[in-house]
Amino acid sequence: MKKTFTAISFLAATMAFAQSNDSLKVNNVDEVVMTASRKKESIKEIPSSVTIVGEKQIQSQLTINSDISNILQYTVPSLATSSGTTTNSGQTLRGRQVLVLIDGIPQSTPLRNGARDIRSIDPSVIERIEVIKGASSIYGNGADGGIINYITRRSRTNQKISGISQIGITGQPYGGTLGIRATQLLSGKLSDKFDYVASLTYERTGYMKDADGVYLSPTYSTAKMDNYNGLLKLGYNINQNQRIEASYIGYASKSDLDLGLKTGKYGITPTIADGAGKNLATTPQGTPRNHNYKLSYDNKNLFWNTALNVNLYYQDFRTVYGYSDTFLNGGQSNVISKKSGLRANLDTQLWNTQNSQGEVIYGLDVLNDKTAQKLEDGRYWTPDMDMTNIAPFLMVKVDLLKKLTLKGGLRYENIKVKVSDFNTLSTIKNDGTFTKSIFVKGGDLEYNALVGNIGLRYNIQPYLNLFASFSQSYSINELGRILRTSTSETIANLEAKPIIVNNYELGATGQIAKWLNYEMTSYVSTSKLGASFVQSPDRSLTIQRAPEIVYGVEGYLNFTPLRWLNFGGSYSWMEGLTSLNDNGDYSAKINNSRISAPKVLAYVQLRPVQALSIGIDMLHGFRQNRFDPNPKTGLYSYGEGTVPDYTVFNFRSSYDLNSNWKLSLGIENVFNKVYQPAIAWWAARDSDFVNALGMRGTFMVEYRF
Incomplete structure (x- = not known):
């Protein structure tokens, strides 16, 4: 039995970016957030930093690129840049792994991080995105760097039927096939009690080329891919206090790109697709299924000023990787994960006077997560892992004089993981020799921890609001990768301890008149035992x-x-250090696979007439030179390559023909700049050294009724 007890920390969050019209303009302070405390509350009551990406901003960015990981890199300051592929490897939040949710349903697979969780839904069905920055345990395992919660659309009309129809094409100025995209959304209220939302999106991408018109690498490529997304949400109001809602959200992506691979030379020649080569992948890469089912019940007045919210959910996820020859006989692998869970929240108002109010939020989370990584031929790369997580929680919130908000809470994690017996794969070393496959005896791993939160916000004046918080997260991250590289014949001898992150945050935010909004935040996060990918001698x-x-x-x-x-912008900078000895000397740097380069986001939004909107977005990644190459070989280790600076501009525009019809035009990489995404440099491997996407345009027609 492994036990860890920690002090009170923080489970809430705050606000950084929001959306008004098509820009990044900050919303009214009365905008509500529900990810931070699992209930609706005003931004001005949250004592830490949250980014909100609103519906209009999502739709505007969708005109440029429909990949949600690309949208987030332009809207969340402390999120690392996108790889431009189907993987979100290296796209950390504040230097740590992020927990991705869809309407509170966990999408991440922390038992075996498949790096496909950010790209698990189409943006057409998202109403807003709430990003909690900094460690948080409020939704359980995996939120070391924070939480990204995709909130899907709901019915907001009294009509029996209303809808949005969209159709668009994408293309590049180098010839080749066009991409097509179509969305149909229907919503309405059939009676005073019954409402619905239904949506279906299909996208077929074309070939992807760099700024020189050369086919991009086929590894994890988004080219020649069929993407599907379906949403069905049914709500029934039993009475004015009670509501039942059932929903299904399904996403799938499969690539039939049949191009070979021509490996380049790191820092010199990019790896590209070679039509004359052979694609060894026989199963289409992508995420062939991500099914999410949810049933919720709300009661606004259960008893004694107490509200109840109960959610039951189930997720069935599978993602397929490309061919790998790093193990004997090679093959393609899958990460398969099935989750089922229950979240029960009770919210009791303790008092409510003219100058103060107090409430307590308490409940229970139950999660079962079954995850494994298997090869297409049936061999296991990681064993079957069956995790059961039971976590009661309690949060207290006190508001004084409508200026001072104090929050605190506790959560008790009780986790048990059953690991099956398995044989490790025989992997190929750099010198061509093989590691020996060994049998590993499975068993049970048990973890217990008390984590918590405390946060304070003081709204002095509209132009100055101060906040401070201390928060924790608790996660069992990458247990599967630790198991699959086991050199021990029993799991009891493995270094499989959990990650507990302590996060400290201090910031200020405010609004000066009606023309300026700002926020400044500083943070520190520590962990006694972190987890990073490093390169071994072979x-x-x-x-x-x-x-x-x-x-x-x-x-x-x-x-x-x-x-x-x-107009406006943001700036983010971070550093990460680790101690590789017993004297507590933090002299070694965490590599660039987690610590991203400083980033500047900037935008200008014009509306010369009411019907016309024009915007320019800029992303500037600074140079990152934190490591030296091996003096003998001249090669960088994985995650330590020097990342050069680069600047990319995107153009987006829309024109309302009338109240029903709208035309949109977006151009990604509008100046057709040749550059490489950050991962191409810091990974420091020939196969990963690829160019980024060249200029690509998207034209869309929208009809609302």
């Missing part, structure tokens, strides 16, 4: 477990000097 990847500290700053400014003009 150049294979292993998990390094060591004490860590990550710290950074971020901030944004938004100006609206005129009714038709809006």
Whole structure:
């Protein structure tokens, strides 16, 4: 039995970016957030930093690129940049792994991180995205760096039927096939009690080429891919206090790109697709299924000023990787995960006077997560892992004088993981020799921990609001990778301890008149035993477990000097250190696979006439030079490559023909710049050294009724 007890920490969050019209303009302070405390509450009551990406901003960015990981890199300051492929490897939040949710249903697979969780839904069905930045345990396992919660659309009309029809094409100025995209959304209220939302999206992408018109690498490519997304949400109001809602959200993506691979040379020649080569993948890459089912019940007045919310959910997820020759006889692998769970929240108002109010939120989370990584031929790369997580929680919130908010809470994690017996795969070393396959006896791993939160926000004046918080997360991250590289014949001898992150945050936010919004935040997160990918002497990847500290700053400014003009931007910077000895000397750096380069986001939004909207977005990644190459070989280790700076501009526009019809045009990489995504440099491997997407345009027609 492994036990860990920690002090009170923090389970809430705050606000950084939001959406008004098509821009990144900050919303009214009365906007509600429900991810931070699992209930609706005003931004001005949350004592830490949250980013909200609103519906109009999502739809505007969708005109440029429908990949949700690309949308997030332009809207969340402290999120690392996208790889431009189907994987979100390296796209960490504040230097740590993020927990992805859809309407509170966990999408991440922390038992075996498949790096496909961010790209698990189509943006057409998202009403808003709430991003909690910093460690949080409020939704359980995996939120070391924070939480990304996709909130799907709901019915907001009294009509029996209303809808949005969209059709669009994408293409590049180098010839080749066009991509097509179509969405049909229907919503309505059939009676005073019954409402619904139904949506179906299909997208077929074309070939992907760089700024020189050369086919991009087929590894994890989004080219020649069929993407499907379906949503069905049915709601029934029993009475004014009670509601039942059932929903299904399904996503699938499969690529039939039949191009070979021509491996380049790191830092010199990019890896590209070679039509004359052979694609060894026989099963289409992508995520062939991500099914999410949810049943919820709400009662606003259960007893004694107490509200109840209960959610039952089930997720069935499978993702398929490309061909790998790193193990004997090669093959393609799958990460398969099935989750079922229950979340029960009770919210009791303790008192409510003119100058103060108090409430307590308490409940229970139950989660069962069954995850494994298997090859297409049936061999196991990781064993079957069956996790049961039972976690009661309690949070207290006190508001004084409508200016001071104090929050605190506790959560008790009780986790048991059953691991089946398995044989490790015989892997190929750099010198061509093989590691020996061994039999590993499975068993039970048990974890218990008390984590918590405390946060304070003081709204002095509209132009100055201060907040401070201390928060924790608890996760069992990458247990599967630790198991699959086992050199022990029993799991009891493995280094499989959990990750507990302590997060400290201090910030200020405010609004000056009606023309300026700002936020500045600093943070530090520590863990006694973190987890990072490092390269072993034979150049294979292993998990390094060591004490860590990550710290950074971020901030944004938004100006609206005129009714038709809006501009602003954000800046984020971080550093990460680890101690590789017993004297507590944090002299080693966490590699660039987690610590991303400083990033600037900037935008200008114009509305010269009411019907026309024009915007320019800029992303600038700074140079990152934190490591030296091996003095003998001249090669960088994985995660340590120097990342050069680059700047990319996107263009987006829309024109309302009338109240029903709208035309949109977006251009990604509008100046057709040749550059490489950050992962191409920091990974420091020939196969990963690829160019980014060249100029690509999207034209869409929308009809609302």
